[in-house]
């Protein structure tokens with residue numbers, strides 16, 4: 579499974595509601611993770627496997643802001659350091675070989691983001707990929723989120739949301755009603771932002787009224803009928819063939835208190851109907867990555883999808899080069915050996931930036 583080295587949305591905050599008092603298990607990137615809040619309230623994540631004898635730490639407890647294994651009571655802090663081994667006695671040294679792999683997290687936009695890639699020094703992480711069109715919903719909006727899981731990988735889900743031509747077929751009785759089947763699609767890539775729209779959305783100056791935007795690696799936004807409502811999607815990779823989907827509606831606050839929240843909430847069942855229309859079809863596609871799907875014959879309306887695949891391939895190749903030069907020798911937890919697999923190392927515990 580190829581996962582771009584970047585910040586990824588992995589959850590929304592309501593899924594971590596219990597994390598200050600108990601561990602929360604989460605499977606992402608093909609790994610079992612355990613998340614909890616430390617004594618300062620900061621969200622932490624390590625592998626959900628005890629370095630001692632492999633029990634699940636998520637079956638344990640949060641004690642003094644540390645995660646405690648249920649089997650023999652060993653404890654780890656948020657950096658993955660083993661800080662307590664009860665059977666060795668209170669005077670024993672911190673056992674470095676019992677360190678766990680910790681992951682860098684951020685909380686923003688009511689979402690939880692995880693850095694997937696090589697660890698960096700504290701100040702060297704890039705900004706979260708939430709800018710440009712996403713800034714539109716930062717002020718004055720309320721939101722409601724539908725959470726679903728699809729049995730296809732993240733690339734199939736992204737491509738489905740870059741696809742204008744499926745509207746009058748997959749959604750013929752919902753959002754595709756009246757959408758013309760014969761369309762010309764425009765697309766452009768600007769850094770991490772891929773934008774696309776049908777040509778008939780353009781005004782006389784060639785400016786489209788509601789383009790959709792996909793931001794590498796895993797967020798998507800589109801205005802719905804004007805600037806008062808936006809649809810935002812985050813595609814969290816669970817593993818090669820599963821994706822956690824966060825389908826969020828943003829509604830601009832108006833004069834009537836609570837009305838925007840009510841409208842956002844009302845969108846949820848409608849979004850579920852639309853999501854199910856997509857799900858029943860995309861789950862018939864081969865579920866893994868699509869970069870190697872060279873037997874699929876794309877047409878003009880697939881221009882955004884072609885651009886997406888080309889850019890993913892470019893990033894994979896750029897990422898693979900250091901590996902080929904032999905600069906990295908550590909083991910990997912990822913990869914199924916197919917032609918589009920790029921292995922990304924899970925960093926060893928003592929490599930983590932302090």
Ligand code: FES
Pocket residue numbers: 628629630631632633647648649650651652
């Ligand atoms: S298996 Fe976790 S402390 Fe022994």
Ligand SMILES: [Fe+2]
Pocket residue numbers: 738744748749852856
């Ligand atoms: Fe759709």
